[in-house]
Amino acid sequence: MTQQPTNSAARAGGVAAPPPTGPVRLTINGQQHTLQLAPWTTLLDALREYLHLTGTKKGCDHGQCGACTVLVDGKRINSCLTLAVMHEDEDITTIEGLGTPETLHPLQQAFVDHDAFQCGYCTPGQICSAQGLLNEGRAHTEAEIREHMSGNVCRCGAYVGILNAVKEVVDRKSSEHRS
Amino acid sequence: MSTTNHIGKPTSRVDGPAKVTGTARYAAEYAVPDLTYGWVISSPIAKGKITKIHADEVLALPGVLQVFSHENVPSLAWFDRSYKDQVAPGGSPFRPLHDNEIKFSQQPVALVVAENFELARYAASLLRIEYEQEKHETSLETKREDGFEPGRGKTGYMPPPPPRGNPDKAWEEAPHRMEAEYVHGAQHHNPMELFATTAEWRGEGKITAYDKTQGVYNVQQYLTKIFGLKKDDCRVVNEYMGGGFGSGLRPQYSVFLAVMAALELKRSVRLTLTRQQMFSFGHRPHTLQYLKLATNADGTLAALQHHALHETSRFEDYTENVVNWSGMLYQCDNVKLGYQLAKLDVYTPLDMRAPGAATGSIGLEIAMDEMAYEAGLDPLEFRLRNYAERDQNQDKPFSSKKLRECYHQGAAKFGWDKRTQAPGSMRDKDGKLIGWGIGGGVWDATQQKSAAKASITADGHLTVSSAAGENGTGTYTIMTQIAAETLGLPIEAVTFKLGDTDLPEAPLQGGSWTAASVGTAVKNTCEALGEKLLKLAQKLDDSPLKGAKLEDVEFVNGQIRLRSDASQAVVLRDVLQASGETKVEADSSAMPNMLKQQQYSLHSHNIVFAEVKVDEELGTVHVTRVVNAVAAGRILNLKTARSQVLGSVVWGISMALMEETVMDHKFGRYMNHNYAEYHVPVNADIHDIDVLFVEEEDDIVNPLGVKGIGEVGMLGVAAAITNAVFHATGKRVRDLPVMIDKLL
Ligand code: FES
């Protein structure tokens, strides 16, 4: 048998040249960047390989694990499933934009306090996802948090800690709201 | 030596802030200049030959640097032994791109290297390869009669002990008997982080490999032997690993290919495998287990037989200890254990969390449940009647064994006494069936040779290092605690470094032995440093410590003081400053005390209580409550240890209800090799989990009294859940995972 090229241009017989690059303006964590990118570069690869913002992780590249979760205009998305060129003029927030080791974001602090991770590889995605969930304002009970955090796989199985960490911040938010 | 007592405290992870902010760096995240990217092409056939590779078409693309395959691979080490790593099984290790022969589906057949990631991926998608297919065999079912007993090839493998008593006769004559077969399919580790290597070309044949591995020294050894590199020219680094579970015990083809390409191209190369390719380099083997148990009228075991058969590759005899545990977990005088392998056209299986024991505990603990029902006994009562006071496999006493306390404390916490024995006899208020089941296990407490180095600077900051690994186990944190405890320093005054072949050698990160092995080395090293500091302290004018021996003093709160009179103290920082040295250093290592240890059987134990709720109409199973009671010696950090056991329970739930890599035998290929179809639990699948650490003192296992907890927590979880499903529904499922179709 012949291992067929997975690319349609090649299957048709010719080898098409790769697409040309062009400038792409991205606003990440409040900072403007202009990158030379081909249109096929995903937002995830733009972050990791071109900007060295490696806090955003790649666990599958297929939208199946959530490790690559970032916030675009406050909404959580899988950055592996979208192209960088589609996000000019939008506000992108990655884990690096939430806090630093010296000044942790409340979710980051809660994750440390509740030991909501082991290897830490799913963690930036979990935290961005949790921030997205807070922005959505729809998770209140434990069951709701579990359900709405289920797009982020943690192979280490730190789910009990993740639930408790997110719950703590959700509860604090709603008590701030009341007072 | 000191009383500040960091050990045992639930200290938050010292590497926590780095992990939650995304600043912890994993193998594919090192920014090195002039980087190129590799993409691996995997074989679509399971057996045959590559007949042609159309590399030219791809090489014509500007920016594509090379297509590596068996046709142009540089000449490398010839003998098999050069390819054998520290945990290689017996046989002949797989050599990537060695020749045109295909031995398993998804075998790496070529590597494309290009100037950027997207181009490498694109070029790989264009590459045409021709194959001549041969007939493959991938079904264990067809190999039932072809099993063979493996040799002792692999480190840690113990052939089953010889039979004792008369198991056949005892089984025939006993009043209560059972026999059954238990099966689970292949499973893949699937850590979240993809396997990756950033091979940095440092010029003049020097390489630094930032590699995802559970053993930087193992990888260094492998690379230096194969590529003929000097150790100094081949540094291997892994400061953080995004999960291992055994997948990083052996050097994988990713590191081989990245380093080969870097050496050939004289450029730095980054290579990241895809999630699909994460199913191509080792798995928990598909295993068939046959158990035969018999019980006397008084509820004691009359006979126990446990036989296992699992797959291995054509080229290596992968072994794990599946059945041996059955000869030691319960008291029984008539025992026969058997273990065989069968060769298939698959890649060699690989140790996966609690290798062997996780598998064996499924067979044994479901069989024990069946036996208890057969004999009309409560499953916990049945285990208590058969409690092993001695390890009958080795005929030795246990160095410590608090399993009975686990049974009692776990049962109390779970409320086991409210259980009614009959299947289908318990329901919740919504009418769902409730099932309660138990299962447990036993795991080795081992210690390996390790070395460490400690250095304290004039400002009183201590840095301790050893090339151990951090894959989520909490290594950074517990080693910091041990060092801080030994020298009486606050946690903030201590830094622990790991994962680098420039540091003293540590064993592979596996087998639950890191805490015992590296921990003891850290303790010894800090004590050696303490001795040097005491000598310096005695040189101070009017030193109150003059004439004191190491055992006369203690290190507390940054001071060295007399045990007999705490007011007689000197401040460490003053000692360092007066000494005029910029730093004081010590090296040491630790070895297990064989003489003391070999008289005993060294093991950790656990028991798991699980509750499931089953919807009768839909056949859905939810694990609503788990209590896992563990006796594993001293617990160094309650927080990280608890997380390890919580994670183990999630793994057990996964094994019981979800996880399986399904083979399409027509193609000899795994069908669900992605994260969407290889099911693992998500947050919504996990409910109440309680972890109990039963106090267990043990000064025989090692000076720290730790037994390790990476594996033991996983034992018995899948069996407990499966037994609970039986208790809820009356349906005995013997092939895992328990899916809806097996219950309807
Ligand atoms: S990497 Fe994007 S969802 Fe997995």
Ligand code: FES
């Ligand atoms: S912490 Fe390791 S995958 Fe979540």
